Amino acid sequence: MTAIENNTVATVHYTGTLPENGKTFDSSIDRDPLTFLVGHKQMIPGFERELMGKSAGDKVEFTLSAEEAYGEHNPDAIQEVPLEMFGEITPEVGMTLMSDSGPFNVSEVGETTAIVDFNHALAGKSLTFNIEVIEVRSATEEEITHGHAHGPGGHHH
Numbered sequence: 001m002t003a004i005e006n007n008t009v010a011t012v013h014y015t016g017t018l019p020e021n022g023k024t025f026d027s028s029i030d031r032d033p034l035t036f037l038v039g040h041k042q043m044i045p046g047f048e049r050e051l052m053g054k055s056a057g058d059k060v061e062f063t064l065s066a067e068e069a070y071g072e073h074n075p076d077a078i079q080e081v082p083l084e085m086f087g088e089i090t091p092e093v094g095m096t097l098m099s100d101s102g103p104f105n106v107s108e109v110g111e112t113t114a115i116v117d118f119n120h121a122l123a124g125k126s127l128t129f130n131i132e133v134i135e136v137r138s139a140t141e142e143e144i145t146h147g148h149a150h151g152p153g154g155h156h157h
């Protein structure tokens with residue numbers, strides 16, 4: 001049976017919870033499992049490391065530090081920007097918007113400026129994952145060249 005290593009394509013079901021309060025922040029259980037090419041930085045660093053050597057049918061649970069997950073919360077990634085910057089959009093607290101430098105969250109809206117946060121919503125948090133490995137196969141040459149998985153759950157192009 002194929003085990004997970006670099007240049008394999010893994011399909012897993014996962015549930016991510018916050019160890020601080022047990023809340024689920026993401027889960028594939030009610031949708032299609034996640035398929036990804038291993039060893040090409042598709043996933044957060046600790047996630048792949050914990051799955052190395054596992055094969056179909058294996059169940060794994062692990063907790064990652066913030067550093068191994070979405071990184072520490074960076075105070076410099078919080079910025080105050082003039083409302084004009086939003087153009088036609090009226091910013092509201094809690095909105096996630098896209099900019100040239102990636103997605104950000106609106107954390108405060110004032111009279112003339114808004115406070116926006118470019119940190120990932122899970123930055124600074126330790127994360128627990130429960131994983132069930134569904135399938136592991138060798139990647140094709142084409143997938144390795146492209147740096148992502150093809151086929152069901154992967155890229156279609």
Ligand code: ZN
Nearest residue numbers: 146148150155
């Ligand atoms: Zn491709």
